[in-house]
Amino acid sequence: MEATWLDLGPVTQIEPGMAATLPVIGGEEIAVFHTTRGEFYALVNKCPHKQGPLSQGIVHGDSVTCPLHSWRISLKSGQVLGGDEGCVPTIPLKVDCGRIYLLRESVVGKRAA
Ligand code: FES
Numbered sequence: 001m002e003a004t005w006l007d008l009g010p011v012t013q014i015e016p017g018m019a020a021t022l023p024v025i026g027g028e029e030i031a032v033f034h035t036t037r038g039e040f041y042a043l044v045n046k047c048p049h050k051q052g053p054l055s056q057g058i059v060h061g062d063s064v065t066c067p068l069h070s071w072r073i074s075l076k077s078g079q080v081l082g083g084d085e086g087c088v089p090t091i092p093l094k095v096d097c098g099r100i101y102l103l104r105e106s107v108v109g110k111r112a113a
Helices: 105-109
Strands: 004-011 017-022 030-034 040-044 058-060 063-065 070-074 091-095 097-103
Touching: 004 105, 030 097, 091 105, 097 105
Parallel strands: none
Antiparallel strands: 004 097, 017 030, 030 040, 058 063, 063 070, 091 097
């Protein structure tokens, strides 16, 4: 079956170094990050430590620092960096013609099974 993508709108809605959140009905909130290098990543918006909202963290390079207790998380892999342990689910994302898309299956797949 061919992949289908959810259109989140233009890339200009998220400033570099910032994140936006996307509530998914029946699922986890998703955070979409725009790095200062111009890359976009999507993660479930929950720190693996104590569920801190990663969308409110500080983005630097391709990682984000959790606003609650400063764990650092890779935006590429969702892996916790720097000696702490844990992982956040990543959501496949693509940018096409200046718009952001998330893989619909992985968003829908986050619904309570
Ligand atoms: S909740 Fe993120 S570091 Fe504690």
